[in-house]
Amino acid sequence: KQEVTQIPAALSVPEGENLVLNCSFTDSAIYNLQWFRQDPGKGLTSLLLIQSSQREQTSGRLNASLDKSSGRSTLYIAASQPGDSATYLCAVRPWAGNMLTFGGGTRLMVKP
Amino acid sequence: DGGITQSPKYLFRKEGQNVTLSCEQNLNHDAMYWYRQDPGQGLRLIYYSQIVNDFQKGDIAEGYSVSREKKESFPLTVTSAQKNPTAFYLCASSGPGQHSVNTEAFFGQGTRLTVV
Numbered sequence: 001k002q003e004v005t006q007i008p009a010a011l012s013v014p015e016g017e018n019l020v021l022n023c024s025f026t027d028s029a030i031y032n033l034q035w036f037r038q039d040p041g042k043g044l045t046s047l048l049l050i051q052s053s054q055r056e057q058t059s060g061r062l063n064a065s066l067d068k069s070s071g072r073s074t075l076y077i078a079a080s081q082p083g084d085s086a087t088y089l090c091a092v093r094p095w096a097g098n099m100l101t102f103g104g105g106t107r108l109m110v111k112p
Numbered sequence: 113d114g115g116i117t118q119s120p121k122y123l124f125r126k127e128g129q130n131v132t133l134s135c136e137q138n139l140n141h142d143a144m145y146w147y148r149q150d151p152g153q154g155l156r157l158i159y160y161s162q163i164v165n166d167f168q169k170g171d172i173a174e175g176y177s178v179s180r181e182k183k184e185s186f187p188l189t190v191t192s193a194q195k196n197p198t199a200f201y202l203c204a205s206s207g208p209g210q211h212s213v214n215t216e217a218f219f220g221q222g223t224r225l226t227v228v
Contacts, residue, residue, distance in 0.1 A: 004154075102147075104153065
């Protein structure tokens with residue numbers, strides 16, 4: 001059974017820092033990996049989707065990489081801002097089936 | 113605007129009562145999902161449906177039921193058999209076909225259910 005782990009569980013940084021969030025998965029037979037953002041009491045907002053054939057995707061200050069063979073993905077946030085404060089979740093989709101398996105999330109706090 | 117709408121935003125259930133959470137999407141997505149989120153925990157899959165009139169149990173289906181009579185709608189009923197229903201419930205959908213480029217998942221804004 002696929003297991004997805006996110007480390008660290010919580011992170012607090014000063015504004016302006018570049019930071020990396022980690023996501024690891026046990027079964028490398030994935031179709032794609034998706035990063036989400038969740039604000040308190042809200043639903044999930046899709047940030048980036050990486051297909052299994054891709055190595056990275058970029059959107060503004062966000063860059064997500066995928067190393068399928070080692071079962072890892074990283075989300076890089078450049079020049080962090082207080083508005084980036086939220087919980088970030090990664091999820092993987094298998095080749096067989098349409099279900100997403102989620103990590104536990106990383107709760108990020110960016111201090112002004 | 114295209115998207116997923118969940119209602120109500122807040123729901124209160126008395127002991128022994130069944131309640132139904134609504135989820136509607138206008139994205140023309142085939143697949144729809146229900147997840148449960150507890151404080152400080154990740155998302156756990158309750159039920160999912162890949163096509164109209166078909167659905168499968170997820171990891172924590174006991175005490176829940178669903179229907180998929182229309183492509184746009186995937187309501188979730190929390191029955192009295194669910195002993196600990198207080199949680200945040202999230203509905204999602206994704207595009208047609210496993211091998212379509214349009215497999216990005218989108219989520220609604222959630223329903224917070226509280227037992228009173």
